Every structure is written in C-alpha cells, then in structure tokens.
Amino acid sequence: MTATRSTRQRDVISRVLDGAEGPLTVAEVLRRAQADLPGLGIATVYRTLKLLTEQRRIHPVALDGETLYEPSGRGHHHHFSCTHCHRVFTLHSCPLNLPAGHTYPGGFVVEAHEVTLYGRCPQCAAG
Template sequence: MQRDTKQRGTILKVLKIADRPLSIEEILVTTRKIIPGIGIATVYRAIKSYLQNKKITKVNLPGCQQRYEVTSLEHNHHFWCRMCDKVFKVPGCSGKLNFNSPEGFQTELHEITLKGLCSECSL
C-alpha cells in the first residue's frame, strides 16, 4: 500500500501554496527549502503518482516546458511571463471564442496562452 511520507506530502503542499503551475525544477527547488536533501527522482515519482490519482494535472504551454498544477474544476487559461518564466492562472474564460473553427472541423476544446510580463516584472 501507499505510505505517507514527508516528501510526497510536502510536494503536494508546495503545489497548493504556489497556486500556479510549477515545473519539475520549481517543485524541486521550492520543496528543498523544506526538505533540503530531497532528490529529483522523488519529485518525478510523486508527480507521477499524483497524476494517476488526478490530484494534479499537467499543464502544457506552447514552447514552454511541462508544468503541473493542483487539479481544479474550472476551465482556466494561462499567462506566461517572458521575463521570469513563471506561469500563472488566468481566470474567467466564458468558454466562447470570437471566431469559428474551419468548415467541417469539430472543436472539442481550446487552450489560450497569454504571453507578456507578469505584475512583478512589469514594475
């Protein structure tokens, strides 16, 4: 059976507190502030396990490396800051776009990525 460990628990906590999608590297660095010796293999194992039980979700952005966020019910989009390379959630998509798919195409979902400067980097 799956045992409760400090490592796995902390990794999920880190993702919850961040409240934005994190890369493996960000998860590793942030978790090391709490558990300095944690290894990268443990991060990958925890992520794999949390993906399987749907507690976290993969976030793919065009041209950026894979991120992971705590699974949420809402349909969110994302903002990527070109300066600090952080990704943020963007709430409030109505689900409708102001243009249509090409003739004969069936659109099942859409993903929107905003790119620019985050509030920190805009200063």
C-alpha cells in the same frame, strides 16, 4: 520509517503545487519543496509527480515544449507566461467565447480549448 518519509515528501510536494500561482516545472517543485525538506532529491520529485498524476490529484500542462504540473479540479482556466521572469500564472477568466459544441468558421466543431498568453507579469511590468 520509509513509508512515513514518503508520505511527508508527498504532502510537501502537494502543498507546493496547491500554493503555487500557476503550474510549476519539476525544477521549481524541487526548489520550493527543498525549503521544507532540504534533502529532497530530483528522483523523488519525479516519482511523486508520477504518482500524484496517476492518482489524478495533479495533471501535466505542456507549455513551450516543457511539462509543468498543477492541481486537478480547478475548473476551466488558462495560463499567462511572463517573458521576463519566466513564471507561469493561472488565469481564471477565459479570453475566448468558444463553448464546447460551437462550430468555428470552416466547419470546425470545438470540443475544448487551451490558451496561453505571453507578456510581462504585473511585477515585471512595474519594474
């Protein structure tokens, strides 16, 4: 019975992350997963996120000193952090033209880049 519960918890947490508009904090994963599994605890969420990370099904995103999680395999993308509602969204277009191997002024050779834009999301900007 424990193995079945574990699988259900993993499946619900995976679905929560897959359906999110951007990376989620542990607290957001817990809150959204509890809609399907009211008895789900924070320790189970941490264990499951660790397991899914080890399996490379998800990966951590460091943003403003906090770790968020999102599914792996979504390709090159960036994030938008709403300064009003504090949600984080995935942006599928890149605001920079810095491909790997590009030499940045001063002799810096680009291997990769991450960009987070800050402002108000469409919902907060409209209200």
